[in-house]
Amino acid sequence: MMSTAAQPRPSLSVPTNDIPPEHIIYGRSEAMQIVRLKVEKVATANVPVLIRGESGTGKEMVAKLLHRHSPWASGPFVKVNCPAIPGTLLESELFGYEKGAFTGAYGTKPGRVEMAHRGTLFLDEVGELEPALQAKLLQLLQDGQFCRIGAQEDKKVEVRVVCATNRQLEDEIEAGNFRQDLFYRINVVNIELPPLRERTEDIPELVDYFLHVYGEKYNRPVKPVSPQLMRQLQKHSWPGNIRELENLMKRYVILGSEEAMTDELMARGPEPSYLDPHLPADGSISLKKLTRQAVLELERKVILQVLEANSWDRKRAARALNISYRALLYKIRQAGLPAKRARPQSVSLGELAAEQSAD
């Protein structure tokens, strides 16, 4: 039992998304039925869970749902976004420090692990943890103990650890970046969230749901989408997954125009031209040039879609694309994309501000 853990600080509780986790839409796809079964079975058991899925597939939503149905639902849900905190700060953020542990440590500070006592510690993008922190996390999972930086003694804490990743951790293990023993510890139960393009049968239910939610939120009457638009939605590849669909539906509710949606999907849409290269009359072709052009074209399309899916938040888009923020800025310039999304003129600033803050 832990006697010294500090009470959770309210400042660390996670801002809730628009949609509370109870309102998760599973749909009818088989993959999501498996997710539902696993969530129901595992929520009440205090075992570590690893949630995997592409960006925007609902990993955080599932983590919150697991928390809400855990025996410690009344305790804190503490999220740590591993890549967002610079390496040197992450250790003190996670495990805390004692007075004098390093220059500038004028007092003691509990870490987020302690704050999650009798609650859930959600480690987002756990694959980004560096080796020293992986070792400390392993100790926490093995015996519930950890050590503040500069402390003489270990502390004990009771937490349910839920991790998320959009990387193939097996590859990271192979490359020597992630500890295999830690992988086994965090992966006692594994929940795989399928990409939206692999469960297009769920799109109509999700669309209805988002129209209902945002129609009420923005106080707009909403028309159900036409069969043509629905078909287009089901054909789209959704690199930003449910977040992308949700943002698109928000705009549909605000703009009230199906045409705008069709245009937007078309703009994200047509197959790139490299799939149908025009050979010169003599039949010669530079494979090298063609490949380079294909890569650039594909990159441009994916970057644009991921920016859209993340409401042009370039930091989030860089994380979703698994590249550095600087690399993304460079690629945006290289692809001739604008730095910001061009906004439609017909929406009032207040509505757009509301839309932005809701993202």
Ligand SMILES: Nc1ncnc2c1ncn2[C@@H]1O[C@H](COP(=O)(O)OP(=O)(O)OP(=O)(O)O)[C@@H](O)[C@H]1O
């Ligand atoms: N099954 C679902 N039903 C309804 N809404 C969902 C569902 N899954 C995700 N969402 C919504 O999609 C958005 C993205 O979900 P979430 O933040 O959980 O994804 P994520 O996998 O953690 O993404 P990232 O990898 O980018 O952090 C949220 O606004 C959430 O409300």
Ligand SMILES: [Mg+2]
């Ligand atoms: Mg997330």
